[in-house]
Amino acid sequence: MDDNKTPAQDIFERWRSITSARIGLMRSGQGISTRVMLEFQIAFAQARDAVHSRLDTAALANALGSDTIVTHSAAPDRIAYLMDPGLGRRLASDAVIAGDAFEAVIVVADGLSATAVQRHAPEIVHALRAHMSDWKIAPIVIAEQARVAIGDDIGSRFGADLVIVLIGERPGLSAADSVGAYLTWAPLVGRSDSERNCVSNIRHPGGLHPQIGAANIAWLAEAARGGRLTGIGLKDRFVGPAELESTTPPSIGDDPNAG
Template sequence: MNDPLEKNPWSALRQFTQARIALGRAGNSLPTAPLLAFNLSHAQARDAVHHPLDADVLHRQLQDAGFSTLDVHSAAPDRAHYLRRPDLGRRLSDESRDALTRLSLDPPEVVFVIGDGLSAFAASRQSLPLLQAVTKRMSDWRIGPVVVARQARVALGDEIGEILGAKLVVMLIGERPGLSSPDSLGIYLTYAPKVGTADSLRNCISNVRPEGLSYEAAAHKLHYLLTHARRLGLTGVGLKDDSDALLDAPQAQPSAIEGGDESSAREAATRLANLGASQPGIKGAPRRRQDVE
């Protein structure tokens, strides 16, 4: 009996990617196994959106790793409101705002916020390993407590950073899940955060997970951006990630950003911005992500 399964001649390439390629064919349809796998991935993506963040477990894991933590909630009272009213996820609840305002903390240079976003799986799985990877590079930084934010959108970090007096805020947030990535973490970096900050004033690193951008690679990019954002006093379209290019240069000369006066550094940043070249996985001006922001 002939095999009803028609295989693709390039199916060997599947070992290099999680993308749905070379699935084969059974008549005019997909074979049963790829179809079931698709249905499973679709269910996992839906679950990622609706699954609640276990904030207590995340706080405990962070504290066991040596991080001090704070807990906040957006103005969205529950998941249903969060999904239907993105604006509520961009501002703190009155209770959380009052709690942060009452804190007596020295203004940190940077504060990290972990938000559930559209994938609590991403926040719970990827945020701690990433934090450990980047903070080991930041011995000369004043780092504030890690803020765990529920029902959070990207812009919620602006209000948190403004209240705490942080020079920079880094939002680690669950991205909208895809059919092959239900637990992808996004990183949004903002200098001088305040309510109403435009999206063009942020930098974004996306798809942080073991199957995507590794923790070490993401930490390298984030530390590079943090270092130059602190020196230049900006993020967004004026700050580009050139870390990979610098590593590839055999005999790179010290740039104005790395050493020199601030005006030279700003001029160098402007030249970089005019080039308009971004490295894979990072954007100078993130595309409008209505599903997250």
């Protein structure tokens, strides 16, 4: 061990190697050290920047590499979006979204971190489409100033069985680029959060790798199609790296831990 480090410092360093959480903050007198304070200020600035970042829809559409539709919530700007969450849950009055009985629609929404979806959504979407190659999927929808529930409005207009919303999660002091995926069966305006399933903290490095995140989303999608539901009635499980090639879900009601 380094002679300049106390045993406590050495323990904290080992812990930091397996988590991005802010742990073992060193003190200087009655306060935290200058280094820790500066790291905190940087993390806070990154989180604030992520919340106010703007989605480059043209670049994102190009990276997605498939048919896309760009739309907007009822929030006229970022300030309104942050001040009135309800505006982000519904489409703008002039939004034109319509389709013909698609099985699934994937919505890429900026949420509270456009940085997150700009960085990770293309890889998630490409992997997800590969896993869901037997689904009839609508054009990808890119939604600005959007919250999770906007997927209910979009999904119902497409007549989709399932909507998958990939959204920038609220930034924290250890991560400003996490993507969350929310799945809702039979999307309709007014669905509650208890009727959804979520795969969160999709980011690399430091979180769930986009490829593994996509495998878990696809597993949930198949389970939802088999049971025709999402939410608290749908059992979840984690698909790890070794299971990427086998994501077939059990029948609804089976115990994945049995046997």
